Amino acid sequence: MVxxxxxxxxxxRSMTTLFILICCGTVSAPAASWSEIASPTVKIGILTVFxxxxxxxxxxxxxxxxxxxxxxxxxxxxxxxxxxxxxxxxQKADLASTIARKxxxxxxxxxxxxxxxxxxxxxxxxxxxxxxxxxxxGQAGSTRIxxxxxxxxxMQWVFDTYxxxxxxxxxxxxxxxxxxFFLETDYTFGHDLAAAASAAVQQGGGKVLGKxxxxxxxxxxxxxxxxxxxxxxKIIGLAEGPPDNFTAIKQGREFGVAQGGQTMVPFLAAISDxxxxxxxxxxxxxLTTGWYWDMDEPSRAWANRYFSQMHTMPTEFHAGLYSxxxxxxxxxxxxxxxxxxxxxxxxxxxxxxxxxxxxGHVRPDGRMAYHMLLVQVKSPEQSKYPWDYYTVLNAIPIxxxxxxxxxxxxxxxx
Numbered sequence: 001m002v003x004x005x006x007x008x009x010x011x012x013r014s015m016t017t018l019f020i021l022i023c024c025g026t027v028s029a030p031a032a033s034w035s036e037i038a039s040p041t042v043k044i045g046i047l048t049v050f051x052x053x054x055x056x057x058x059x060x061x062x063x064x065x066x067x068x069x070x071x072x073x074x075x076x077x078x079x080x081x082x083x084x085x086x087x088x089x090x091q092k093a094d095l096a097s098t099i100a101r102k103x104x105x106x107x108x109x110x111x112x113x114x115x116x117x118x119x120x121x122x123x124x125x126x127x128x129x130x131x132x133x134x135x136x137x138g139q140a141g142s143t144r145i146x147x148x149x150x151x152x153x154x155m156q157w158v159f160d161t162y163x164x165x166x167x168x169x170x171x172x173x174x175x176x177x178x179x180x181f182f183l184e185t186d187y188t189f190g191h192d193l194a195a196a197a198s199a200a201v202q203q204g205g206g207k208v209l210g211k212x213x214x215x216x217x218x219x220x221x222x223x224x225x226x227x228x229x230x231x232x233x234k235i236i237g238l239a240e241g242p243p244d245n246f247t248a249i250k251q252g253r254e255f256g257v258a259q260g261g262q263t264m265v266p267f268l269a270a271i272s273d274x275x276x277x278x279x280x281x282x283x284x285x286x287l288t289t290g291w292y293w294d295m296d297e298p299s300r301a302w303a304n305r306y307f308s309q310m311h312t313m314p315t316e317f318h319a320g321l322y323s324x325x326x327x328x329x330x331x332x333x334x335x336x337x338x339x340x341x342x343x344x345x346x347x348x349x350x351x352x353x354x355x356x357x358x359x360g361h362v363r364p365d366g367r368m369a370y371h372m373l374l375v376q377v378k379s380p381e382q383s384k385y386p387w388d389y390y391t392v393l394n395a396i397p398i399x400x401x402x403x404x405x406x407x408x409x410x411x412x413x414x
Contacts, residue, residue: 042077042338044070044325045109046086047096047124054091054116056272057139057317062086062114064309065318068302069325077333085109091116093123100124104131110338111135111328114321118142118189125154133340134328134347138320141189141268143403146367150410153344155366158290158320160403161189163372164267165197165239167401168288171374171394172235172265173204177286181233182211183224183248185240190216193267194239209233214244221247225255229262238266245269246277253281270315274377274389282389283379288401290316290372291356292390298355313387316356323356324368365410369402371395 046066048058063086070082085107089096096115103109104127111134115121121140128135129151137145138158146156169180180201184194190213198208209231212224225248228236236257238245245266252264265286271293274282293303293313302322306314331346332338352360352368360370375390383389405413 040080042080042082042329042332043107043109044082044084044328045100045103045112046084046114046321047089047099047112047120048086048114049091049116050088051090054139057270057315058114058116061306061310061312061314061318062321064306065314065322066113066325068305069322069329073326073329077329078336082329089115089117089120091120093117093119096120097123097127100127104128104133109133110332111340111343113324113328114138115140118145121145122149125149125151128154128340131340134344136324136328138324139317141192143192146363146365146408146410147403148409148411150365150408150412152366152412153340155324155344155347155362155368157324157368158317160367161192161267162196162403163396163401164288165193165195165237166200166403167372167396168265168267168286168374169197169200169206169237170204170400171288171396172286173201173206175286175393177235177263177265178204178206179209179233180206180235180237181209181228181231182237182239183221183228183244184211184213185216185244186213187216189241190239194237197237197239197267211239217243219247221251222255224248225251225257229255229257229260234262236262236264238264240266241268242273246273249277249285250281258284270317271313271387271389272315275312275387279378279380279383279389282377285377286393287375287377288372288396289375289390290370291319292316292373292375292392293319294388294390295373295392302355319356323352323354323360326354327352363405364413365405365408366412367402367408369398371398372401 046062048062049055050059066084087099113136115124115137116139118140121137134153136155136157141161143160143162182194184190201208212227214224238248269287293299303314331343335342335346348362357370360368362368374393374396
């Protein structure tokens with residue numbers, strides 16, 4: 001199924017490998033500096049998920065964002081057309097590894113982007129390391145990607161579990177949220193979120209009053225929410241991913257969490273999640289986001305172009321993918337090569353300045369650091385137009401949002 005080739009965006013509804021020729025035309029003879037390229041193109045692979053869980057953050061929207069990046073760059077680099085290929089990982093690390101090997105070894109794919117799911121990203125990371133190829137993930141949260149498993153040609157662009165939890169906790173703590181209770185999904189992602197947030201709260205002088213562990217995909221969280229309410233903590237931190245965070249938000253409203261003076265803080269929630277839950281249930285939530293479509297004029301202009309094709313507003317993951325590909329294309333143009341080590345070095349060197357990140361930079365550990373945003377979800381009465389969901393409270397400084405480089409476990413830093 002993954003091997004099936006498709007040539008137009010209109011056929012993206014089926015779960016197959018997609019091939020999109022973004023720019024075609026007469027190709028000039030390759031310059032000497034491009035002699036290592038087997039094909040006369042710059043080829044980008046979008047390793048994503050179309051139908052399985054996580055498709056709202058990736059999938060068709062990722063292809064649209066990738067095409068926008070290539071189109072806005074002019075469709076060519078130094079006379080070379082840019083191509084995009086894509087495949088569905090089905091959230092399976094073994095399948096993703098097979099695709100990545102074929103792309104790098106046989107199909108002359110120069111760089112792989114998107115890569116949702118930490119297990120998938122960590123598997124593909126090792127293949128990129130072995131072949132000195134560029135890989136950039138915006139949707140895998142494990143801190144191991146830019147930590148102990150880091151690689152010279154691998155970058156982590158939008159978020160990780162540290163800035164989702166610790167960065168959010170610090171920002172909320174500064175606004176008076178000094179007592180916390182965690183609803184924690186009993187698996188690695190939930191444990192990582194809760195541990196980082198707990199440490200940040202305690203380091204900032206706050207108190208952790210307890211936590212409630214529950215299995216993943218628990219349909220009824222009422223007993224756990226009652227524990228959180230009984231703790232009298234000001235903040236109920238949702239150390240959960242979908243669908244548990246959705247369930248907690250909906251049932252929290254049913255149990256009157258906000259009316260009781262407590263605030264829920266989901267560590268992972270995109271604007272598509274708020275849209276699905278609805279403002280009536282989500283109003284008042286604090287959350288951290290890397291980007292908001294309505295935060296300034298460049299973001300609105302880009303988001304409206306995206307909306308014209310997808311009929312939904314982009315998440316920070318789609319905007320981040322646009323940013324990462326744009327940055328990669330800048331580096332390829334500057335180095336006049338697609339050799340992974342050289343391009344990655346240039347990506348580290350160049351500042352990240354676009355509609356997604358105004359003052360970003362790629363650290364030695366591969367983590368792209370930038371100012372994130374603390375936002376609060378509006379009430380239905382406060383929302384004035386479609387997708388007007390967030391009040392931006394403040395930017396989260398880089399030093400608060402990201403793990404300090406001195407604490408990185410990445411061997412490249414040491």
